Amino acid sequence: MQETPQQYTERILGYQQGQQPLSVMALTPKKLARLLKGKSRAALNKRPEPDKWSIAEVLAHLADAELAFSWRIRLTLGANGTLVQAYDQDAWAAYSNYPKHDPKLSLDAYRIQRERNVQLLRLIPKEMWENFGMHEERGKESVTRLTEMMAGHDINHLRQVEGMAKSKKKRTSGSKSQNNTT
DSSP states (O other): OOOOHHHHHHHHHHHHTTSOHHHHHHHHHHHHHHHHTTOOHHHHHOOSSTTSOOHHHHHHHHHHHHHHHHHHHHHHHHSTTEEEOOOOHHHHHHHHTGGGSOHHHHHHHHHHHHHHHHHHHHHSOGGGGGOEEEETTTEEEEHHHHHHHHHHHHHHHHHHHHHHHHHHHHHHSSOHHHHHTO
16 A cells, blocks of 8 residues: 555654754765675665565665755745645656666765755755745645655665665575575
8 A cells, every 4th residue: 555645754754853864864875885885786786576676776766866856955945935746756767767777876876966965955044944845745845844854765765775785695694505696
């Protein structure tokens, strides 16, 4: 059963509660890079289940989500109260063919755009944090709320990648024959 926009918001915000959103956002690319260090492209492209994204697909999604976040923040800062369009992440994944994306390029694109976004957020005047857009599914979202949502989104996908990376380590740390199959 697919969650409602309100359920999604509650879940994502729950991940980042008690944390500083900008700190989470600044550290996520570094944490991802550490998790991926030494992993082969084949390992990054292996799906944990047929209907679940691989690490490489998560990275492509993060790069695209950062583009959407970049646009939403700039739109909201430049036109307070503006309409913010939702997007279908599954459609983006399908037409972009995420399984064919280079994981290193996706991580680099994500990291560079994220650094720019964090810098922008650190430079805007305090009062602009209350600028808002009207998300077509989730309603009013201030710059503060958008930032909290991205931090929660980061934590959600970091946990996902950590789980896959650990799972792969467990499968490959056994017998020699297991090591040869990965």
